[in-house]
Amino acid sequence: MDRRSMILGAAAAGLGLPAARAQATFPTRAVTIVVPFGPGGPTDLVARLVAEKLATRWGQPVIVDNKPGAGGNVGSALVAKAAPDGHTLVLGVTGSHGINVSLFPALPYHPLRDFEPLTLATLFPNAIAVHPGVPAQNLRELLALARSKPGQLSYGSDGNGTASHLGVELIKTDADVFITHIPYRGGASMLGDLAGRQIDAGITGLPAALPLARAGKIRILAVTTAERTPAAPELPTVAEQGFPGYAAAPWAGFFAPKGVPPAVLARLSDDLVWALTQPDVRQRMAEGGSTIVASKPEEFRRFLQAEIARWARAVQASGAKID
Structure with missing residues (x-):
């Protein structure tokens, strides 16, 4: 290699030094x-x-x-x-x-x-759940019930403008149904009202909803992730129940x-x-x-x-x- 090539090669190599030094x-x-x-x-x-x-x-x-x-x-x-x-x-x-x-x-x-x-x-999966007294075993049945009783069903969320609230609004829009929204200040108080049937349905984080579901106080109908969650693989997604491509986790x-x-x-x-x-x-x-x-x-x-x-x-x- 001649001297000119050596100088050019060294100069080219030197161009990467500041970035490499910053990372190091x-x-x-x-x-x-x-x-x-x-x-x-x-x-x-x-x-x-x-x-x-x-x-x-x-x-x-x-x-x-x-x-x-x-x-x-x-x-x-x-x-x-x-x-x-x-x-x-x-x-x-x-x-x-x-x-x-x-x-x-x-x-x-x-x-x-x-x-x-x-x-x-x-x-973080959200869970859509109902009180056990609501005659719906899955999301399709809940939407059919809401369609037959426009404005008579209610659902609670973690609050206005949260992912839980807006995730249900996407479903309502696509399904063309009306369910009254009741905003809460977080999931704990909403789940308490759902278990006591002050509201018919609710949506909040799966970790908070699972203990109540396993105790029989609420029934989870769907999770909002694109795929089933390893934490509760038995629970179907919204996408599986007539909303292909839905993901609002x-x-x-x-x-x-x-x-x-x-x-x-x-x-x-x-x-x-x-x-x-x-x-x-x-x-x-x-x-x-x-x-x-x-x-x-x-x-x-x-x-x-x-x-x-x-x-x-x-x-x-x-x-x-x-x-």
């Missing part, structure tokens, strides 16, 4: 994972399990910081404005990064324009602020996938009825685009708006 040295200090909800629940759990794994892998503290408010908007907006160096992440969810862009007229961020999707972490995924260097994004994505796929993390999440996904960034981006479109349709169908 990241992180240089503590990393914060913002959870835009309060402590407890499956979203907070996955953040803490992942944080523990990453702290060991990186040799740096990984802090879980709960920043609840406005359906996930408060914590998400903070991360959208954080320094784009990879040291501040958010565990976004269906509401904060899928629904709220259509639900809130003045959302202080955009889930795609202001963030870098890193990995879709988990799916809550999810959680990791995001970085827009502008993080590509090498750091690659390191974050690879290490997050590694943490999520550790056997003990998979087991802990499965025990709560959640499914680990651990997707690549481009897969997550495509998923997010589809979710934003799906929930925009649901928001429009329901007429829900939050100022």
